[in-house]
Amino acid sequence: MRVMSHSDLFSTIETALGHVVVNRLILEECELLIGSEYGAILQEISVETRSFEPMTPSLSFSNPEVSIPEAFSALKVRRSIEVHGLGFAKIELLRSLSQKSELQAVYPHGIFYLDLSDPLEDLLQIIFEQLYRVPSDVKPSRAEIRSGLSDRQSLILLSHSTLTAAELEQLQQVLPESRFAIASVVRRFFQANTAIELSDPEVNLEPVTEPEQAVLELLATVGISLTAEQITAITNVSEFNRVIQADQGRYKLWRQYRISESWMEKVLAYVLNWVRSRPQNLIQERELLMVTVQWAANQRRFTEVIEIVRSIEGAFAIAKLWGSWSKLLRWSLSASWALEDEVTESWALHQLGTLAFCQQEVTTGYDTLRDALALRTEREEQTAIAFTTHNINQIKALIVPANSKSSKHQRRFYWIVGVVLAIVVTLSIGIIYAQQRSDDRENRSRRSQIKLMLTRFS
Known part of the structure; x- marks a missing residue:
């Protein structure tokens, strides 16, 4: 060809x-x-x-509804904490801590509450853009991100269900001057100076209807928050506020409930139809997309994996979420191998x-x-x-x-010059060496003659 x-x-x-x-x-x-x-x-x-301009921290504080003196005291003396347990109470505590104006002087570069599930690389990108002004068409490198975060003195209040203990340790290493308050179900942030157990009180659920049960099963199965529109589209149920309340416009099940994998089939069907409509808010729903593609890959639904990935991967690339972008590409690569x-x-x-x-x-x-x-x-x-x-x-x-x-002609010219110089140097060394040998022979001959003369006169 x-x-x-x-x-x-x-x-x-x-x-x-x-x-x-x-x-x-x-x-x-x-x-x-x-x-x-x-x-x-x-x-x-x-x-x-190039350089990135640091951002001035926002100063919007209010009166927090939840207060635990142990948590506040630890953060005030720059000690990281972990709040662990079942339920929503730990999230309420983190949000309340983000409103504590007394902590602003301790953390001059800002206090941030983040509720995310992105890979560590994307999390670092997001934190960097909370601290620096980054134009929408500029992607900081890993080195720029690590350098920029190394001296920031921030308080990061993080609800992130998928980071491992090792990844949390890496996060602390990248931000050595910052402190963290981590929400966990079970302990995993062992670098924390203080661990606080905080769970919701047990509540006896009232008998639920079959449609309400369907909604609870769906939320328990996906393990992420969904909008009312998404829940209705997947379950065909529109009334469910009696058994679960919205939090910032989304619904998430914080307690344990029965899981049914059959709901993931319906989630997959919903996501396929949704991405085919070329929606504009792909990145806002990235948690749903990543959960769905991972499930489809595990279930060997390779055709669906490729279709979804080809539809959404560009949005992740443009959004600079390259940790997630890499995961999507690897899932599609594995699917392509399976399908040849x-x-x-x-x-x-x-x-x-x-x-x-x-x-x-x-x-x-x-x-x-x-x-x-x-x-x-x-x-x-x-x-x-x-x-x-x-x-x-x-x-x-x-x-x-x-x-x-340089051009081939220049390279050839320099090569010839180098060879000539090498020959000249070699010849010069040879001449000097030969001359030294000749001088040595003359000196030895003279010394022999002197010895002979001395012998004769002795």
Whole structure:
């Protein structure tokens, strides 16, 4: 197959991008174009030293409804805490602590309450954007995020159900000058100086109707919060406020209840129909999307996994949630292997390779893109080949220093000069060495003659 010239590559990519809405993210060393079905594109830009402006903490405080002196006292002397137990009480405590104006002087860079389930990498990105002004089209690198967070003195009140003990330890290491209040069901934040057990009082549920039972089972099964519209769409039940109350417009079951996997089938059907409608609020519902794709992958629903991932992954990339983006791409790659779907496999490899390079994993990125190119070349997909070839070329151009990009003529000239200099130096050393040997022989001869003369006169 004919190798595409540089102009052919550029023309093919330009034509493909001309039919889609392209979103741009400015990285530390290059630009990322997102939006094409063939994958993301790397673009070289002029590299400039950049910095991010710290944000002034907001000062909106109110009278908290929940107060536990032990928690407040620990945080006031800059000691991290963990609040563990079943129920909603620990969340109420964290929210109340976020309103304590007395803590503002202790944590000059701000007090933040976060209720999230994102991977650690995305959590660090979110915290960074709480502390610094980051333009919407700029993606801070891992190094920039870690450097920027290392000296921040913040209080982070975190409700996050999926972070492991090891990940919480990493979080503390990235933010060594900040302190944390972590909400957990069971203890996991062992770096906390104070652990407080706080559970809801046991409540005897009144007998529930069958429709109400369906709602409770759904919420117990998904384990996340849903809107009233989502609950109604999945269960066909519209009245359920008697058994569960909304919290900030969403419903979540904080107590244990019967789980039924059959509800996940209905959740999957709902999500498929929803993403096909091309909604604008994908990122706001990322918890539902991630839970659904993971369940579908575990259940070997590979066709559905690929359809959902192809529909939503671009939104995660643009939102800079690259930890979640990576998970989605890996699920789609595994699904493509199971289905022997080489088109999806090569696309997923292209995306993963590009993402790896953008995260400073240069070798992994290059090797993965080479794998993608091999598959796309086998299938003779000209546009797809152009996209992957372009990214590989961009990696080479970005990695090789500018002063080493001399022409072949210059390199040959310098090589010849180097050889000549080496010969001259070698000859010079040889002449000096030969001269020294000659001098040594003369000296030895003279010493012998003197000894002979002395012998004769003795």
